Amino acid sequence: MTALLEARDLVRVYEISRGLWKKPTLVRAVDRVSLSLSAGETLGVVGESGSGKSTLGRMLLGIDPATEGQVVFDGQPMPAMGTTEWRRLRAQMQLVFQDPLAALDRRLSIAEQIGEPLVIHGLATKSEVKERVAELMSAVGLRSDQAGRYPHELSGGQRQRVIIARALATEPRLLVCDEPVSALDVSIQAQVVNLLRDLQEKHGIAMVFISHDLKVVRNITDRVAVMYLGRIVEEASSDVIFTHPQHPYTRALVSSVPVPGRKLEARIILQGEPPNPARRPAGCAFHPRCPVVLPSCRTSAPKLGAVGTGHIAACHLIAQSDAPLVA
Amino acid sequence: MPFISIRDLRVAFDGTQVLHGVNLDVAKGEALGLVGESGCGKSVTWLAALGLLPGTARVTGSVTLDGQELCGASRSTLEGVRGGRVAMIFQDPSSSLNPVIRVGRQIAETLRIHRGLMGDAARLEAIRLMDMVGIPDARKRSDTYPHELSGGQCQRIMIAMALAGEPDLLIADEPTTALDATIQAQILDLLSAVRAETGMAMVFISHDLGAVSQVCDRICVMYAGRIVEEGRIDATFGNPRHPYTRGLFDAIPRLEGGRERLVPIHGTVPDPRNLSNGCAFSPRCDRATDFCRSNLPVLKPQPDGRFLSCFHPVTGISKSSCTSGQHESAAA
Numbered sequence: 001m002t003a004l005l006e007a008r009d010l011v012r013v014y015e016i017s018r019g020l021w022k023k024p025t026l027v028r029a030v031d032r033v034s035l036s037l038s039a040g041e042t043l044g045v046v047g048e049s050g051s052g053k054s055t056l057g058r059m060l061l062g063i064d065p066a067t068e069g070q071v072v073f074d075g076q077p078m079p080a081m082g083t084t085e086w087r088r089l090r091a092q093m094q095l096v097f098q099d100p101l102a103a104l105d106r107r108l109s110i111a112e113q114i115g116e117p118l119v120i121h122g123l124a125t126k127s128e129v130k131e132r133v134a135e136l137m138s139a140v141g142l143r144s145d146q147a148g149r150y151p152h153e154l155s156g157g158q159r160q161r162v163i164i165a166r167a168l169a170t171e172p173r174l175l176v177c178d179e180p181v182s183a184l185d186v187s188i189q190a191q192v193v194n195l196l197r198d199l200q201e202k203h204g205i206a207m208v209f210i211s212h213d214l215k216v217v218r219n220i221t222d223r224v225a226v227m228y229l230g231r232i233v234e235e236a237s238s239d240v241i242f243t244h245p246q247h248p249y250t251r252a253l254v255s256s257v258p259v260p261g262r263k264l265e266a267r268i269i270l271q272g273e274p275p276n277p278a279r280r281p282a283g284c285a286f287h288p289r290c291p292v293v294l295p296s297c298r299t300s301a302p303k304l305g306a307v308g309t310g311h312i313a314a315c316h317l318i319a320q321s322d323a324p325l326v327a
Numbered sequence: 328m329p330f331i332s333i334r335d336l337r338v339a340f341d342g343t344q345v346l347h348g349v350n351l352d353v354a355k356g357e358a359l360g361l362v363g364e365s366g367c368g369k370s371v372t373w374l375a376a377l378g379l380l381p382g383t384a385r386v387t388g389s390v391t392l393d394g395q396e397l398c399g400a401s402r403s404t405l406e407g408v409r410g411g412r413v414a415m416i417f418q419d420p421s422s423s424l425n426p427v428i429r430v431g432r433q434i435a436e437t438l439r440i441h442r443g444l445m446g447d448a449a450r451l452e453a454i455r456l457m458d459m460v461g462i463p464d465a466r467k468r469s470d471t472y473p474h475e476l477s478g479g480q481c482q483r484i485m486i487a488m489a490l491a492g493e494p495d496l497l498i499a500d501e502p503t504t505a506l507d508a509t510i511q512a513q514i515l516d517l518l519s520a521v522r523a524e525t526g527m528a529m530v531f532i533s534h535d536l537g538a539v540s541q542v543c544d545r546i547c548v549m550y551a552g553r554i555v556e557e558g559r560i561d562a563t564f565g566n567p568r569h570p571y572t573r574g575l576f577d578a579i580p581r582l583e584g585g586r587e588r589l590v591p592i593h594g595t596v597p598d599p600r601n602l603s604n605g606c607a608f609s610p611r612c613d614r615a616t617d618f619c620r621s622n623l624p625v626l627k628p629q630p631d632g633r634f635l636s637c638f639h640p641v642t643g644i645s646k647s648s649c650t651s652g653q654h655e656s657a658a659a
Contacts (some may be wrong), residue, residue: 048507049478155595156365185364186534190578190591197588212508219580219589242582256512257582258537260564269516270509273477 003036004074004206005060005174010034011068012055016278027278029055031230032069039173040204044221044238046214046253048274052230057176057210061093062086073174091121094167098179100159104151110162111137111147117169136165140195157188161195168199175200176208181216193220214257218242223310226250229277229285232304236311246313249286284316292317330355330495330528331376331413336388336398338368338375345599346371347552348388350626353496358522358529360543360560362536362575364596368552369532373498377413378405411441414489418501420481424473430484431457431469434491441492456487459524461517479510483517490521496528503538515541536575540564548572551597551607554626558633568633568640570612606638614639 012030030052037043045053058064060071062078071078073093079085094117097103104113114136115129124132134144140161151159160180167175180196181189193216200207211217217224218238225235226247234247245251252268272289275281281288287297296316304314329352338346346368353359361369374380376390376397390397392408409415417423425433434453438444444452450469457465460483473481482502489497499518503511519542522529533539539546539560546563548556548571556569567573577590594611597603606624609615619638626636 048509157595185596186536186575187364187578187592188595190580190589191593193580194589194591214508215580215582218582219584219586239585252509254582256508258511258515258535258541259582260536260540260576260579267512269512273479273510274507 002038002075003072004039004041005037005208006072007033007035007056007060007069008072009069010056010059010066010071012052012059012064013067025278028230028280029277030059033227033230033232034069035225035232035235037174037206037208039206040200041223042200042207042209042221044217044224045208045210045227046212046217046224047227048212050229050274050277051227052277053210053227054178056227057095057178057208060174060208061090061095061176063095088121091117091123091170092172093174093176094170094172096163096167096175096177096180098182100156100163100183101151103163104159106151109148109150110142110154114162114165114169117166121170123170132169133165136169139168139199140165141191155188156184157191160184160188160192164192164195164199168203171203172205174206174208176210178210179212180209182211182213189216196220214242214254226253229275229280231285231314232312233286233315234311234313235304236308236313240308240311246307246311246318247286247315248290248292248317250313252291284314329353330357330393332389332391333372333376334389334391336372336375336390337386338371338380339385340383343600345552346375349549349552349554351547351554353528353530355495356522356526356528357545358531358543360539360546361530361532361549362534362539362546363549364534366551366596366599367549369549370500372549373415373500373530373532377409377415377498379409379415410437410489410494411492412494413496413498414492414494415498415500416482416485416489416502418504420478420485420505421473423485424481426473429470429472430476434469434484434488437488437491453487453491456490457484459490460484460487460521461513462487477510479506479513482506482514486514486517486521490525493525494527496530498530498532500532501534502531504533504535511538518542536564536579548575551602552599553607553636554634555608555636556633557626557635558631562631563633568629568635568642569608569637570614570639570641571608573641574611606636614641 010030010033014027014029015024016027017024033056045056047053055064059066062081065081073089111133115133118124118129118132137144142161181192184192197220209221221238224238224241225232228249234250242254245254252270255268270289283299284297284302287293294316302314302316304312307313307318331353333349333351336346336349349372363369375386380386388398431453434456435449438449438452454465454469457469462468462480462483503514506514515538531539531543543560546560547554550571556563556572567576574592578592580589592611597607603620605620605622609619624636624638626634629635
């Protein structure tokens with residue numbers, strides 16, 4: 001199966017100034033990330049704040065230019081941001097944001113906003129836009145009498161539906177969702193997750209689902225990439241990641257998910273804070289917090305290697321033996 | 328006798344009633360979880376109890392702490408209670424800390440106000456508290472500003488500050504919501520450890536049922552300004568009876584569940600300005616009847632020890648026999 005989207009050795013370096021006279025620090029927010037996504041597939045990207053998952057999401061759409069590496073969409077390299085070719089391509093790939101109120105224009109009615117991509121990309125005439133907006137609104141479960149409403153008149157869940165409708169307007173083949181349900185209440189979150197799944201199945205959209213909520217990721221994704229300090233440390237099918245995680249970080253992450261009705265027990269509680277991308281530890285970036293650290297972890301960085309079919313991980317311990325890790 | 332006792336607490340903002348008579352007791356040393364969706368009144372309950380709501384809010388009812396009435400109490404009485412006997416921590420630690428004062432001094436300030444410690448004594452005690460909440464190299468870190476610390480460490484500073492007044496009760500309002508998963512696990516662990524050490528009671532306000540079950544003994548589920556179900560955490564979560572509690576459980580994706588379809592609660596939280604006369608959950612409830620839509624259920628004790636306000640509760644493993652009797656008593 002050919003990949004719809006492929007990222008090859010993506011690197012994003014930010015400059016952080018530390019004051020007027022000091023030399024700026026270079027931060028590698030995303031560090032040699034490669035991944036591929038087939039049509040209709042959902043890839044979850046999980047990690048803590050500062051792991052580079054949102055930067056990666058923007059890079060996949062070309063909004064954030066890659067310092068090194070390349071994004072290939074449908075066999076063609078991604079054109080530079082702002083060019084006519086890139087704009088044309090952007091109709092096929094859309095972003096769903098976390099905070100719907102910030103992503104919507106509060107002076108435009110929701111119907112105007114849902115129809116806007118069609119106007120911008122010149123995909124429909126005026127009368128067609130109206131028809132298409134009505135279609136989109138019903139597809140995401142908004143009532144037709146809400147078309148003239150403004151964002152502040154809607155609830156959080158309804159606003160997120162507007163964002164999704166707008167993203168779907170151009171019939172994209174790829175949807176990058178950056179924490180799309182994190183700001184929603186549990187009961188509404190389930191509505192939106194189901195909606196995304198239905199739409200995806202119906203239209204065969206490929207989806208990159210960026211989230212820190214592992215429970216939602218478990219429910220919606222086929223494959224999961226775990227990021228730590230800008231790098232992918234483990235990637236496997238969703239079933240494997242959640243039942244047989246190999247990397248000590250993934251293990252801690254999976255075990256830290258609070259399960260309703262269960263007391264504190266058998267959890268791997270990591271020591272220390274998520275590290276600062278500006279001060280990346282030497283060797284394996286995870287070693288200061290790793291419960292099963294070896295001396296070699298402090299000096300050499302492990303490479304991503306296969307640990308099973310369709311399962312890769314970057315850890316010295318996994319490379320050394322097939323025996324399961326015991327924390 | 329409960330440590331703090333709330334009776335018929337009602338709150339209205341600009342004539343809109345948002346809290347409809349909440350009764351709640353917290354015993355000494357107990358950990359109580361308060362869950363519900365945004366706008367259900369879980370935070371407002373405690374802000375009202377401690378007199379922290381703005382003047383435009385109309386608060387009625389009674390809040391007694393060890394027999395002392397707090398509702399309508401003088402400012403000096405309330406200030407003696409807040410930060411002293413009852414401390415509170417919030418969701419966003421960085422906005423609760425003063426950005427231009429070193430964290431050690433901020434803790435020392437609390438120590439001066441509530442325990443009368445000055446100078447070196449306050450400084451050393453602040454460092455001891457920072458040590459206690461697990462901040463490495465506390466002596467050096469006490470000289471840093473909040474922006475130099477991560478979110479998890481700022482929350483630890485907030486907890487240290489809350490502990491400074493040696494409170495009997497800590498109100499933790501979504502203390503881990505803004506934190507990463509692994510840091511959330513650390514803070515939950517810390518709260519449990521601190522409670523084991525000091526024996527203080529805790530009210531843990533959260534929308535995360537998982538986090539609540541990790542640190543609490545008892546739970547109250549709130550919906551639209553009322554408590555709808557209350558009980559021991561294992562019994563309530565093992566067998567939720569109120570359709571709303573049940574719905575919350577079904578809506579949460581499960582790690583071991585795989586890709587099965589989620590069961591959402593349809594509709595949205597009602598607007599407090601136009602609540603129906605009946606059960607506030609009835610428009611979203613599959614079990615609701617016409618009776619539910621026109622009559623208000625009352626929170627009643629159940630044979631298994633929990634409290635429930637529903638005419639047609641979910642019948643789980645232990646089938647309750649008192650559901651039929653509720654009809655008459657509520658209608659009467």
